Amino acid sequence: MTTGDQPSPTRIVVLGGGTAGWMSAAALQKLLGPLVEVHLVESQDIGIVGVGEATLPHIRGFVERLGIDEAAFMKATHATYKLGIDFRDFGRIGESYVHPFGSFGEEVAGVGFHHYWLEMQRLGRAAPIGAYSLAVEAGLANKFRPPAEDQSLASTYGYAYQFDATLFGPFMREYGLGIGVVRTEGKVVEVRQDPETGDVTALVLEDGREISGDLFVDCSGFRSLLLGQTLGEAWEDWSPWLPCDRAAAMPCVHVTEEIEPYTRATARPAGWQWRIPLQHRIGNGYVFSSAFISEDEACAALVANVEGEPLAEPRLLRFRAGRRKRSWSHNVIGVGLSSGFLEPLESTSIYLAQMAITYLIELFPLEGRIDPRDRDEFNRLIDMEYDRVRDFLILHYHATVRDDSEFWNHVRTMEVPDTLAGKMALWRATGRVEKYADGLFYDASWIAVYLGQGVMPERHDPRTALPNPDQLARALDSLRDAIRREVEAMPGHREYLVSRAERLAEVP
Amino acid sequence: MSAPREMPGRIVVAGAGQVGALAAIALRRALPRCEILVVGTPPDPAAFADRAPTALPFTNRLHDRLGITEERLVREAGGSHRLVVRYLGWGGEGHAGVAPYGAAVDPKLKTRFARDWGGGPRNASTGAPPGSLGEVLAAAGRFQPPAVGPDSPLAALDYALRWNPGAYRDLLVREALRLGVQHQPGAIIAVELRADGGMAAIGVGGGGPIAADLFVDCSGPQAMLLSRLPEARRLSWQGALPIRGIQFGRPGAPVLGLSDNVVLTPVGWRSELGGRDGVHLALAMVEGTDEPAARAALGAEFADLVPFEPGRAERPWVGNVVALGDAAASFEPLAWLNLDLAHRQLALLLELLPGREPDPRERAEFNRRAAMMADRARDVLGAHYAAPGAAHLATPGGPLARSPELDLALDQYHRRGRLPFFEEMPFAVQEFSALLEALGHPAGIGALSLSTDPREGEAERRRFETAAHAALNVVPPYREWLERVLGG
Numbered sequence: 001m002t003t004g005d006q007p008s009p010t011r012i013v014v015l016g017g018g019t020a021g022w023m024s025a026a027a028l029q030k031l032l033g034p035l036v037e038v039h040l041v042e043s044q045d046i047g048i049v050g051v052g053e054a055t056l057p058h059i060r061g062f063v064e065r066l067g068i069d070e071a072a073f074m075k076a077t078h079a080t081y082k083l084g085i086d087f088r089d090f091g092r093i094g095e096s097y098v099h100p101f102g103s104f105g106e107e108v109a110g111v112g113f114h115h116y117w118l119e120m121q122r123l124g125r126a127a128p129i130g131a132y133s134l135a136v137e138a139g140l141a142n143k144f145r146p147p148a149e150d151q152s153l154a155s156t157y158g159y160a161y162q163f164d165a166t167l168f169g170p171f172m173r174e175y176g177l178g179i180g181v182v183r184t185e186g187k188v189v190e191v192r193q194d195p196e197t198g199d200v201t202a203l204v205l206e207d208g209r210e211i212s213g214d215l216f217v218d219c220s221g222f223r224s225l226l227l228g229q230t231l232g233e234a235w236e237d238w239s240p241w242l243p244c245d246r247a248a249a250m251p252c253v254h255v256t257e258e259i260e261p262y263t264r265a266t267a268r269p270a271g272w273q274w275r276i277p278l279q280h281r282i283g284n285g286y287v288f289s290s291a292f293i294s295e296d297e298a299c300a301a302l303v304a305n306v307e308g309e310p311l312a313e314p315r316l317l318r319f320r321a322g323r324r325k326r327s328w329s330h331n332v333i334g335v336g337l338s339s340g341f342l343e344p345l346e347s348t349s350i351y352l353a354q355m356a357i358t359y360l361i362e363l364f365p366l367e368g369r370i371d372p373r374d375r376d377e378f379n380r381l382i383d384m385e386y387d388r389v390r391d392f393l394i395l396h397y398h399a400t401v402r403d404d405s406e407f408w409n410h411v412r413t414m415e416v417p418d419t420l421a422g423k424m425a426l427w428r429a430t431g432r433v434e435k436y437a438d439g440l441f442y443d444a445s446w447i448a449v450y451l452g453q454g455v456m457p458e459r460h461d462p463r464t465a466l467p468n469p470d471q472l473a474r475a476l477d478s479l480r481d482a483i484r485r486e487v488e489a490m491p492g493h494r495e496y497l498v499s500r501a502e503r504l505a506e507v508p
Numbered sequence: 509m510s511a512p513r514e515m516p517g518r519i520v521v522a523g524a525g526q527v528g529a530l531a532a533i534a535l536r537r538a539l540p541r542c543e544i545l546v547v548g549t550p551p552d553p554a555a556f557a558d559r560a561p562t563a564l565p566f567t568n569r570l571h572d573r574l575g576i577t578e579e580r581l582v583r584e585a586g587g588s589h590r591l592v593v594r595y596l597g598w599g600g601e602g603h604a605g606v607a608p609y610g611a612a613v614d615p616k617l618k619t620r621f622a623r624d625w626g627g628g629p630r631n632a633s634t635g636a637p638p639g640s641l642g643e644v645l646a647a648a649g650r651f652q653p654p655a656v657g658p659d660s661p662l663a664a665l666d667y668a669l670r671w672n673p674g675a676y677r678d679l680l681v682r683e684a685l686r687l688g689v690q691h692q693p694g695a696i697i698a699v700e701l702r703a704d705g706g707m708a709a710i711g712v713g714g715g716g717p718i719a720a721d722l723f724v725d726c727s728g729p730q731a732m733l734l735s736r737l738p739e740a741r742r743l744s745w746q747g748a749l750p751i752r753g754i755q756f757g758r759p760g761a762p763v764l765g766l767s768d769n770v771v772l773t774p775v776g777w778r779s780e781l782g783g784r785d786g787v788h789l790a791l792a793m794v795e796g797t798d799e800p801a802a803r804a805a806l807g808a809e810f811a812d813l814v815p816f817e818p819g820r821a822e823r824p825w826v827g828n829v830v831a832l833g834d835a836a837a838s839f840e841p842l843a844w845l846n847l848d849l850a851h852r853q854l855a856l857l858l859e860l861l862p863g864r865e866p867d868p869r870e871r872a873e874f875n876r877r878a879a880m881m882a883d884r885a886r887d888v889l890g891a892h893y894a895a896p897g898a899a900h901l902a903t904p905g906g907p908l909a910r911s912p913e914l915d916l917a918l919d920q921y922h923r924r925g926r927l928p929f930f931e932e933m934p935f936a937v938q939e940f941s942a943l944l945e946a947l948g949h950p951a952g953i954g955a956l957s958l959s960t961d962p963r964e965g966e967a968e969r970r971r972f973e974t975a976a977h978a979a980l981n982v983v984p985p986y987r988e989w990l991e992r993v994l995g996g
Contacts, residue, residue, distance in 0.1 A: 032959045057625060103624040110538065110573070110858050118510045147621060158621040362926060364955035373919055377928070426869040431510060432860060434873060438929050444624045462513040462863045463538060 009037045010368050013203060013211055015188065015226060016219035017042025019165055020336025020353040022172035023062070024217050025181045027357045030066050032364060033180070040176070041203060041211055043187040053165045053276045053283045054082060054263040054347040056440075057101050057158040062354050068175060074503040076171040077163035078279040081261045081493060083139035085347065089267040090453050092401050097128075097452025098262065099346070102135030102157035103444035105479060111463045114447050115431055116472060118457065119464035125473045127480060129451050133157075134483050139262040143490035144497075153482055160347070162263060162276045164283070184211060191230045199331045200226055214368055216332045217360075224338035227324055231332055234325045241394045241416060242321035243292075243407070244271045244343050248299045249285040249315045252308035261493040265345060269405040270298065273305060274344065279497070279505055281311055287343050292407040319343070321390075327382045328375045333360055340386055345396055348389050351440065355385050388439040391420040392446070399424075399453040424455070431457035513863025516542050516721035520710065522696060522733050523726035524548035525558030526673065527833035527850045529680035531724050531857075532689045533574055538858055545720070546684065547712050548693035554814045555728030556754075557833035557846040561781055561788045562590065562670040562768075564848040564934065565609050570855055576683065578653060578669065582993055585679045586672035586784045589651055589986070590768050591642035591665070593843065597772035598895040599948015606767070607946035608642035610666030611938035637938065638969040641665050644976045645983060646766040652989040661979040668844070670768075672785040692718075696727075699736045706827030707733060721864045723829045724857075726850075729816060731835035737826045745818035745886055747909040750893060750901045751776055751840040752795040753815045757808030759786025764987055770842065772897055775802050777842065792840050794901055816840075820882045823875040828866055830857055830874070837882040842892055843943075845885045848934055853878050880932035887914040888934055888943070894918055895947040918949070925951040 014025045021040060029038045063073055073079065084100035091097075105113030113132065120126035130136035135157035138144065148154035177183060186205035192212075194201050202212035218226040227233045239245065254277070264275040271288035286302040293301075299314040323340025327333065334340075335356045342348055359381045363374040397411035398420075416424075423434045427450055433443040449455075464472075490496075497503055516539065521532045524546050536544045551558060568578065581587035595605045642665055645651050654662035685691070694713030702708045709717035710733070725733040734740050763782035771778045776792035789808040793799070803810055820837035824830060833850035856877055860870050893901055893908055902908055910918070913930055920926045921944055927937050935943065945951060 032955055035955055035959045057621075101625065102621060106620075119512055122509055122511060151620060156620045156624075158625055361956060362954065363924075366924070366952075366955060366958075371923070373916075374924075377916065377920065422869075422872075426873055429867045430513075430860075430870045432870060432873065435877065437931055442624060457510045459513045459863065459867075460510050461861065462515040463861065465512040465515070466540065 007367050009035055010215055011213040012036050012038045012215045012217060013213035014040040014217045014219055016221060018219060018221060019169045021219035022169050022176055023353055024219055024335050024357050026066060026172050026176035029176060029179050029181045031361050039182045039211060041184045041186060045187060054162050055160040056347055056351045057160045058351050058354060059160055071502040075505050077167045078505045079161040079163035080259050080278055081144045082160045082162045082263060083135045083157060083261045086262050086264045087452060090396055091399060092454060098130055098136040098139060099445060099448045100133050100135030101159060102133050104129050105132045111461050115461040115464045118431060118460040120472055120476055123469055126476060131480050134486055137483050137487050138490055141487050142258040142260055142493050143487055144261045144493040145490045153486055162278055164278055191226060218332050218334045218338040219336050221337045222319060226332045227329060227334040227338050231329050233329045236322050236325055238321040238390060242343060243289040244287045245320050246290050246295060247285050247287045247317045248302045250302055251281045251283055251311040252306045253311060254282055255308040258492060259494050270407040280507060282308060289407055323386050326379045328378045331370055342389055342393060345393050352385060356382060384439050388441060391417060392441045394420055395449055399455045428457055431460040515539055516864045518543040518720040519722045520718060520720040521546045521724045521726055522549055525551055525555055526677045526680060527557050528726035529677060529684050531726055531832055531854055532684045533680060533687060534854055534858055536687045536689050537574060538861055543690060545690040545692060548691060549695055549727045549732060552728030552730060553812055554816045555834045556841045557850040559673055560841060560844060560847040561673050561783055562668055562844050563851060564668050565666040566848055567851050568669060570851050581669060581671055585676040588670050588784050589766060590668045590670055591646045591651060591766045594767050594769045595946045596769060598897050600897040603897060603948045605946030605948060606643050607943040608640040609668060609939060610664055611936040638972040641976055641979060648980055649986055650980060650983045651766055651986045652984055661975060670781060670783050672783060696732050705737060705739050707829050725829055725831040725835045726833050727835055729834040729838040731831050733829050734821060734826060734831040734835055737829060739826045741822040742819050743822050748886060748890055749818040749839060750794045750903050750908060751792045753793045753813060754840060755791040755803060755806055755813050756811045757789035757806050758811045759788055760808050762786050766986060773805060790841060824878050825871045825874045839889060842889050845888060845934060849881060849885045852881050877932055884930055884933045887911055890914045891944060892947060895949060897948060922950055923952040924954040926954050
């Protein structure tokens with residue numbers, strides 16, 4: 001392994017040239033450069049899923065850490081800004097709410113804003129909770145401006161991107177090749193393993209070439225060629241809680257002048273439909289459960305439901321919710337769909353790939369040797385991330401009064417994981433959110449979904465009865481006014497993009 | 509439609525030490541219409557949180573919130589500042605290390621959005637900062653509490669306050685009385701339980717029964733209220749922590765310094781806290797220590813000896829009784845974590861403040877988080893005893909037990925220089941990392957550091973030196989600042 005004093009670089013083989021593959025290859029090469037040789041194997045015969053058109057604010061950290069210019073990145077992926085997700089018809093048909101990249105109000109005297117809001121709502125003196133969030137109001141007004149970096153009202157939101165995921169992979173490929181990632185085109189026909197340890201030693205390609213390596217990053221998508229097929233890593237099935245197993249995707253043209261700075265998720269009889277406005281088109285898709293609707297019916301429903309003229313035929317994707325029991329087994333690390341899948345309801349696909357890459361870099365084998373303790377630590381962290389997202393997604397289905405279809409009857413009445421049942425019971429009894437500070441989705445997110453989907457607590461904090469209601473009402477009004485003024489001063493989303501034309505792609 | 513919880517009519521706080529007094533102030537401020545009655549049980553010398561002459565930076569923020577200003581603590585309670593703890597001998601014979609407070613935070617992560625949404629993985633190894641401003645200032649004897657502002661050269665600096673425990677308690681009692689807190693001295697001689705496992709009333713001295721909706725037990729390690737409930741259980745930490753007795757010295761000559769010392773000794777450790785009222789010495793001893801010989805090593809006039817058994821309440825909140833301080837967790841005053849833990853659990857009670865009838869689910873949430881707080885405090889102590897020089901402090905039964913979390917943290921740090929994020933840790937990841945370094949734990953190097961160009965670190969070090977130099981130029985000698993405050 002070593003020649004002289006300098007240990008030879010760890011040979012990393014990334015299998016798969018989709019979003020997760022090129023994100024992994026680029027990040028490993030950029031951040032661990034002198035310690036690694038990164039070799040990516042991809043085949044043009046195998047399509048990429050290109051999931052995750054909508055992202056979370058964390059992706060900005062990824063792009064920045066790699067030293068990628070935001071404007072070039074937005075231009076290449078036809079990206080627009082995103083302030084949150086507009087959920088329609090989830091809790092009840094006809095109702096909607098925004099889960100913002102931001103929070104609602106501020107705590108006063110140690111009591112969370114939503115408790116005061118609950119009290120004012122009881123007295124009939126509160127506007128909908130979204131009126132007290134700058135991210136929600138700016139989004140619904142189709143306004144955008146980057147947040148301030150101080151403690152002011154203008155710092156209470158963050159942003160992500162809505163982009164063309166089929167362009168993000170290629171953008172990362174170009175970046176990766178530019179910094180020294182080696183790419184091989186070819187289809188894997190055989191995986192060689194060490195007969196004693198079971199570790200993967202090489203990939204054999206159709207033309208007979210062998211790509212050997214020390215560490216294999218499995219980004220082969222749902223096939224999970226290394227982690228699932230070769231190593232037989234067990235799958236934990238979450239479909240009893242998240243029954244959607246198909247998506248029909250179809251882009252269409254813009255029908256409005258303005259570009260919404262938010263993604264829309266509309267509940268449908270057997271799942272939900274996404275609507276993601278990009279620079280020149282709108283991404284649409286129907287995520288559904290094949291147990292409740294046929295593929296043909298779902299495609300027809302999507303075609304009937306999109307607002308603009310379709311730009312392609314519906315494309316069908318198949319998946320299942322769950323994750324491998326271990327994402328890192330032997331010398332194989334699964335990143336992306338090969339290690340797990342959660343539907344894009346909260347735009348978490350790219351986040352989960354990004355987290356896996358970040359943890360892999362943090363726990364990267366030293367001197368070419370994998371320590372089982374680092375592998376266990378990686379798997380602990382990945383499990384924590386997945387489990388938190390899972391419970392949050394299940395909440396979106398379970399917290400409903402809908403009884404208009406078999407699908408909604410199923411998710412409304414199903415038994416949820418104990419971890420989620422406990423969180424919901426605490427909220428219902430006291431209006432409090434179970435606290436954690438690691439992973440994804442903190443208080444503000446849980447509160448947005450609980451209140452947005454009509455899960456009202458029975459009781460709220462006793463201290464909300466202390467201030468004079470008139471005083472409270474005035475405080476709420478003045479926050480609303482400040483938000484209104486802030487929103488008024490913001491440019492429109494399209495106007496902001498146009499004024500920074502280096503972010504705009506050529507009109508195709 | 510959600511309705512507000514009915515407010516408690518009366519809350520009884522058992523224990524009039526500095527923990528009980530601050531709890532009473534906090535509850536009175538949170539629920540001004542509620543009667544808060546402090547029952548002044550006789551002080552327990554083994555209540556380490558109650559006799560602590562200092563806490564950690566968290567307490568400063570709690571004080572702020574409760575209207576107890578730093579200036580008052582300096583003027584009325586002998587308050588002074590500690591920027592760093594010096595650890596002597598923990599890394600082995602002759603080893604010295606310095607543990608500062610505070611963590612350098614990327615300004616972007618200070619926005620309100622970052623607070624609400626997080627900035628990515630919390631356990632990302634941010635790498636040790638190139639130097640500690642606290643250490644530089646402590647060595648130069650210069651400091652003044654930073655005028656809060658992101659541009660202040662002291663913005664990333666955090667500190668702990670010391671005080672004279674008697675004067676501090678008196679200050680809190682005055683404040684509590686001013687706010688209308690009731691006080692009744694006397695021992696608890698009887699308790700009356702409810703059928704549901706809670707507490708109905710207590711009997712104090714010769715008076716009639718005192719009923720309340722909520723009882724807050726700040727009575728010290730005996731947990732005079734909590735321990736009377738049939739469901740209360742105590743978990744022993746004897747396998748994890750070696751110290752079984754503390755000898756306290758009488759305060760010696762006053763000093764004015766910005767650092768305090770914790771020295772490893774053959775029988776345990778000795779802490780030297782430089783207060784304006786005198787140096788507070790404590791000598792911690794493992795089981796079977798020859799006390800007279802140890803007393804000679806105290807280095808001060810002997811005040812008292814306190815034997816104790818470390819452990820915590822399995823659930824500090826049972827029925828309508830919430831235990832805080834030593835009643836919830838009892839352990840040696842190493843790194844001055846006792847009052848810090850008491851105050852963080854008090855803040856948790858304020859966050860989850862119940863109505864007249866506590867809800868079992870909020871009780872469970874309090875117990876879940878309070879248990880993590882206590883266990884992580886124990887792990888911080890465990891990290892001390894795992895230091896290279898402290899192997900001789902193992903219990904007679906063999907090496908000290910370590911929690912899976914402590915094992916994970918030490919293993920990751922030793923091999924990779926990485927510390928995982930744990931919920932409810934008393935220290936930020938960077939602070940804990942600095943503490944481990946001060947204790948002489950060898951730090952490994954992770955892949956990310958190995959692949960970083962050393963010139964980057966060099967540039968960062970130069971930036972730090974420039975900033976430290978600038979700070980030394982504008983920050984006055986600590987004594988000057990103090991004289992100005994006391995004279996003004």
